[in-house]
Amino acid sequence: xxxxxxxxxxxxxxxxxxxxxxxxxxxxxxxxxxxxxxxxxxxxxxxxxxxxxxxxxxxxxxxxxxxxxxxxxxxxxxxxxxxxxxxxxxxxxxxxxxxxxxxxxxxxxxxxxxxxxxxxxxxxxxxxxxxxxxxxxxxxxxxxxxxxxxxxxxxxxxxxxxxxxxxxxxxxxxxxxxxxxxxxxxxxxxxxxxxxxxxxxxxxxxxxxxxxxxxxxxxxxxxxxxxxxxxxxxxxxxxxxxxxxxxxxxxxxxxxxxxxxxxxxxxxxxxxxxxxxxxxxxxxxxxxxxxxxxxxxxxxxxxxxxxxx
Amino acid sequence: xxxxxxxxxxxxxxxxxxxxxxxxxxxxxxxxxxxxxxxxxxxxxxxxxxxxxxxxxxxxxxxxxxxxxxxxxxxxxxxxxxxxxxxxxxxxxxxxxxxxxxxxxxxxxxxxxxxxxxxxxxxxxxxxxxxxxxxxxxxxxxxxxxxxxxxxxxxxxxxxxxxxxxxxxxxxxxxxxxxxxxxxxxxxxxxxxxxxxxxxxxxxxxxxxxxxxxxxxxxxxxxxxxxxxxxxxxxxxxxxxxxxxxxxxxxxxxxxxxxxxxxxxxxxxxxxxxxxxxxxxxxxxxxxxxxxxxxxxxxxxxxxxxxxxxxx
Numbered sequence: 001x002x003x004x005x006x007x008x009x010x011x012x013x014x015x016x017x018x019x020x021x022x023x024x025x026x027x028x029x030x031x032x033x034x035x036x037x038x039x040x041x042x043x044x045x046x047x048x049x050x051x052x053x054x055x056x057x058x059x060x061x062x063x064x065x066x067x068x069x070x071x072x073x074x075x076x077x078x079x080x081x082x083x084x085x086x087x088x089x090x091x092x093x094x095x096x097x098x099x100x101x102x103x104x105x106x107x108x109x110x111x112x113x114x115x116x117x118x119x120x121x122x123x124x125x126x127x128x129x130x131x132x133x134x135x136x137x138x139x140x141x142x143x144x145x146x147x148x149x150x151x152x153x154x155x156x157x158x159x160x161x162x163x164x165x166x167x168x169x170x171x172x173x174x175x176x177x178x179x180x181x182x183x184x185x186x187x188x189x190x191x192x193x194x195x196x197x198x199x200x201x202x203x204x205x206x207x208x209x210x211x212x213x214x215x216x217x218x219x220x221x222x223x224x225x226x227x228x229x230x231x232x233x234x235x236x237x238x239x240x241x242x243x244x245x246x247x248x249x250x251x252x253x254x255x256x257x258x259x260x261x262x263x264x265x266x267x268x269x270x271x272x273x274x275x276x277x278x279x280x281x282x283x284x285x286x287x288x289x290x291x292x293x294x295x296x297x298x299x300x301x302x303x304x305x306x307x308x309x
Numbered sequence: 310x311x312x313x314x315x316x317x318x319x320x321x322x323x324x325x326x327x328x329x330x331x332x333x334x335x336x337x338x339x340x341x342x343x344x345x346x347x348x349x350x351x352x353x354x355x356x357x358x359x360x361x362x363x364x365x366x367x368x369x370x371x372x373x374x375x376x377x378x379x380x381x382x383x384x385x386x387x388x389x390x391x392x393x394x395x396x397x398x399x400x401x402x403x404x405x406x407x408x409x410x411x412x413x414x415x416x417x418x419x420x421x422x423x424x425x426x427x428x429x430x431x432x433x434x435x436x437x438x439x440x441x442x443x444x445x446x447x448x449x450x451x452x453x454x455x456x457x458x459x460x461x462x463x464x465x466x467x468x469x470x471x472x473x474x475x476x477x478x479x480x481x482x483x484x485x486x487x488x489x490x491x492x493x494x495x496x497x498x499x500x501x502x503x504x505x506x507x508x509x510x511x512x513x514x515x516x517x518x519x520x521x522x523x524x525x526x527x528x529x530x531x532x533x534x535x536x537x538x539x540x541x542x543x544x545x546x547x548x549x550x551x552x553x554x555x556x557x558x559x560x561x562x563x564x565x566x567x568x569x570x571x572x573x574x575x576x577x578x579x580x581x582x583x584x585x586x587x588x589x590x591x592x593x594x595x596x597x598x599x600x601x602x603x604x605x606x607x608x609x610x611x612x613x614x615x616x617x618x619x620x621x
Contacts, residue, residue, distance in 0.1 A: 021524025021525070021526065021527070022524070024524055024525035024526040024529075025525050026444070027440045027441075027443075027444035027446050029440075030436050030437060030439055030440025030441075030443075030444070031436075031437050031440040031441065031452075033433050033436070033437075034433045034434065034436070034437035034456075034496055034500055035437070035452075035456075037433065037492060037493055037496060038456060038459045038493055038496055038497070040493070041459070041467075041471070041489070041490060041493035041494075042459040042462055042467075042493070044470060044474065045462065045466070045467045045470035045471060045474075046462070048469075048470035048473075049466055049470060052469075106343055109336060109339055109340060109343070110340070112336055114333070114336040114337050114339070114340045115333065115337050116337070116340065117340070119344075120340045120343070120344050122603075122604070123344045123347055123348055124343075124344070124347055125603050126347060126348065126351055126596070126600070127347055127350075127351070128550055129550055129553065129554075129596065129599035129600065129603060130351070130554075130592065130595070130596060131553065131554040131555075131556060131570065131571035131574070131595070132554055132556060132571075133556040133571035133572070133574060133575050134570075134571055134574050134588075134591075134592045134595065135350075137574060137575070137577075137578070137583070137588055137592070138350055138353075138354050138592065139350070140583070141354075141357065141365075141583075141585055141588075141589075142350060142353060146366075146368060147365075147366045147367060147368045147370075148368075149353055149370040152368055152369055152370055184346075184347070184350060188347065238498070241460060241461055244463075245461075245463045245464060245465075246464070246557075248464070248465060248556075248557055249556045249557070249571075252556075253575060253578070266463075267463055267464075267465050270463065270465040270466065271465050274465065274468070274469060280469060283465075283466070283469065284466065284469075286466070287462075287463050287465060287466020287467075288466065290463040290465075290466065291461060291462055291463060291466065294458075294461035294463075295458055295461055298454075298457065298458065298461060299454075302454070
């Protein structure tokens with residue numbers, strides 16, 4: 001009888017097998033593993049951070065002491081946080097801007113199918129597969145003030161002076177020193193995503209625009225850009241998350257936040273607070289502060305560009 | 310009149326042809342410059358790994374004319390210490406022995422953690438992506454944003470709770486521990502990617518299979534999955550890259566038994582100075598496995614990276 005009701009299963013199938021297949025008719029089995037996995041690794045750390053943010057760690061006794069809102073008040077009174085926030089924003093906006101413009105340019109270029117595009121595109125993947133920690137070390141060698149190859153040519157071209165090198169000195173170029181590896185490594189990511197987007201655009205509107213006599217700039221401005229917007233938004237979202245959270249690798253190895261605090265990004269300051277000063281409570285506050293910034297940013301981006309998933 | 314017009318037409322055509330050819334040349338040159346920018350650091354790194362000690366620190370930079378040496382590789386890949394090599398070549402010990410720079414175990418840890426986590430991510434993301442794409446779930450938008458927001462958690466903030474979690478579960482300094490967190494780290498991107506790819510596959514395809522008596526799972530495995538190969542490849546590539554590149558979790562959670570390559574590389578920076586030769590050799594070697602992986606699947610990458618965002 002039930003066969004007739006469910007209808008979609010072949011009637012000659014043994015009933016126990018049929019029931020086994022029915023588990024998959026609802027969304028739960030499809031999602032359960034991924035959701036539980038993510039919950040285990042996000043909800044517990046999140047709750048833990050919230051809980052710990054109301055305690056301070058006493059190094060002498062090795063115990064956590066309830067501290068009320070002390071850590072949260074400190075967040076607003078600590079000038080280092082605002083310095084770190086300013087440095088982070090500068091890093092994220094410069095990095096994103098450069099990578100977006102370069103990535104777009106490269107994608108437009110490769111979309112014209114220059115001779116050897118296959119090779120050029122594959123070569124572009126290479127920087128992405130070198131771990132950022134290793135990339136930071138590579139650039140440390142190349143940006144070294146006395147024997148670095150990039151420094152050598154920068155001195156030659158008059159872009160830098162040995163008194164104010166990439167690393168060291170007063171740190172005038174320290175931001176450039178940590179941005180360079182990021183741009184080198186992640187511009188390809190941007191370029192590949194945009195290239196993929198360009199490749200999947202429909203041809204009709206462009207042919208119609210050509211017939212109507214639209215020039216190259218008009219076609220780009222009124223066709224390519226709007227149609228590409230969803231791809232751009234997703235690319236920007238994922239790049240910003242990584243620029244914000246994972247600049248740590250470059251800073252940790254290249255500058256350690258210095259000289260002074262010129263490159264002390266939020267993720268690095270959080271690391272210092274947690275592991276160097278063993279102030280777990282305050283470290284938790286800083287981490288939550290970063291999470292709030294990202295969630296707000298993500299929400300705004302998705303709302304403004306009406307991204308549908 | 311006609312002659313003038315046709316001459317003008319010819320001139321026009323020739324001008325367009327010329328511009329077209331010139332454009333091709335310029336585009337090729339532009340691509341070469343772009344590629345030079347991306348390849349130079351890698352080339353320099355590889356060159357440094359072949360240079361004897363003194364040449365690495367030479368300014369102006371040395372491109373040719375040095376005696377290439379494999380001694381950095383022999384230490385990093387074969388575990389021959391600097392002293393052993395010195396004795397073999399000169400019969401005497403002249404310098405201080407380099408510590409332990411044998412790095413094959415670290416490379417293995419990295420490869421295993423990246424490969425296994427990639428496999429799990431791809432399977433889980435395909436299933437979850439299918440679920441989110443095919444079923445009408447209440448509050449789906451919120452679930453999707455929650456999945457995305459787990460990626461927004463700063464790793465620095467997650468590190469301590471994770472450390473304590475792992476301590477009580479006995480997962481500290483194990484490859485399994487790294488695999489578990491790498492899966493969590495890469496699932497959000499994978500699920501979103503796979504969802505958008507399944508959204509592009511018409512539901513009618515599945516429905517036809519269901520009417521023919523297939524179970525939902527069979528419809529997924531034998532019908533829908535066939536249309537999302539590019540998405541699966543992109544998911545796998547990105548998951549592999551991000552796991553392979555990961556530094557902070559490995560720094561906090563791994564130890565002698567599970568240290569990954571990036572963390573091992575960062576320990577080559579000692580208080581006496583940085584061991585550039587060993588680093589360059591390790592870094593150059595470490596590019597090979599990922600490069601092979603990428604070459605294997607890269608033609609899917611460009612299609613897969615649309616992230617399905619163009620769906621209307």
